[in-house]
Amino acid sequence: MTSRIHAELDFDRNGKQTGFLRIPHSVHRSAYGWLPMPAVCVRNGNGPRVLILAGNHGDEYEGQVAICKLARNLEPDLIRGRVVMLPMANYPAALAGRRTSPVDGGNLNRSFPGDANGTMTQMIAHFIEEVLIRDCDLMIDIHSGGSSLDYVPSVQAQFEPDGGLSSSLNELVEAFAAPFTQVYMTGSEDRMSESAARRKGALYFTTELGGAGTVTTEALRLAEHGIIRTLHTFGCLQGLPIETPEPPPTRYVEVRGDEHFVYASEDGVFEPLVALGDEVSAGQPAAAMYFPETPWREPVIEPFRSNGIVLCERTMARSRRGDCLFHLGEDWSG
Numbered sequence: 001m002t003s004r005i006h007a008e009l010d011f012d013r014n015g016k017q018t019g020f021l022r023i024p025h026s027v028h029r030s031a032y033g034w035l036p037m038p039a040v041c042v043r044n045g046n047g048p049r050v051l052i053l054a055g056n057h058g059d060e061y062e063g064q065v066a067i068c069k070l071a072r073n074l075e076p077d078l079i080r081g082r083v084v085m086l087p088m089a090n091y092p093a094a095l096a097g098r099r100t101s102p103v104d105g106g107n108l109n110r111s112f113p114g115d116a117n118g119t120m121t122q123m124i125a126h127f128i129e130e131v132l133i134r135d136c137d138l139m140i141d142i143h144s145g146g147s148s149l150d151y152v153p154s155v156q157a158q159f160e161p162d163g164g165l166s167s168s169l170n171e172l173v174e175a176f177a178a179p180f181t182q183v184y185m186t187g188s189e190d191r192m193s194e195s196a197a198r199r200k201g202a203l204y205f206t207t208e209l210g211g212a213g214t215v216t217t218e219a220l221r222l223a224e225h226g227i228i229r230t231l232h233t234f235g236c237l238q239g240l241p242i243e244t245p246e247p248p249p250t251r252y253v254e255v256r257g258d259e260h261f262v263y264a265s266e267d268g269v270f271e272p273l274v275a276l277g278d279e280v281s282a283g284q285p286a287a288a289m290y291f292p293e294t295p296w297r298e299p300v301i302e303p304f305r306s307n308g309i310v311l312c313e314r315t316m317a318r319s320r321r322g323d324c325l326f327h328l329g330e331d332w333s334g
């Protein structure tokens, strides 16, 4: 099915193009209107084709700013092949600074492979998978914790079925060089951008650079430098448009299933009892849940169920049963 999203850019043309992907949006105030999803394409002949997304979740900002900088710095003579950048991949969500779209409630990263005739978020997912990922060799999807979570600066990459990272992917995540590289087993979830890349045969990694609905200097530098080092290692960037310092080696951590996650078991306000980056052990208290509605009630202690390193922490104190408070990773030797 052909996409109903019309690209003002011709992704096969050499040079630098900026413009909009026009998402049809016929509403009361604009019968024939479209929403302008910004895109940048820099191409110099044949070579590696890279797709960089940010704003897949609209309240994750590090990648959005990094792409703004890269979009202005990257010129065709610096590269070989093609770099396509979408700073606001779920455009209505990014415009609103929300994880999900205010138009249809859609979470883009739970919407792949999408639907050309579906809701707006499904249309966007379909365009990204069938037009952009289909035609790329490497996809980098820049995420962070968004409004509700904060992360130690990390890359996330998936295991190959034989239990390791493919050697080419390994080289790329080492080039990105986040302090942590979280490796995880591909699960049953097939609606994420990672699954889209796998379906289309593109190399892929994502990031969790920080979060809390903000941009820190540290996370932003990592996004900027990490993307540039990765493009260079992938053979797409011939020179370095900005100075990138030599990073320390990344620490590999494995994130498994439920035993690495701590969820609120009741509605309440939580006090974190550990900090990001702490080493913890199974049974150790992770959080104390308080109940201001009945302040005389004993707090509930939420324990860790595994040893590990605290990679992720909930930022919003008021929590409901089922909200993720923490997740861990354990050192991974490959």
Ligand SMILES: [Zn+2]
Binding pocket: 056, 057, 060, 109, 143, 144, 145, 146
């Ligand atoms: Zn995200």
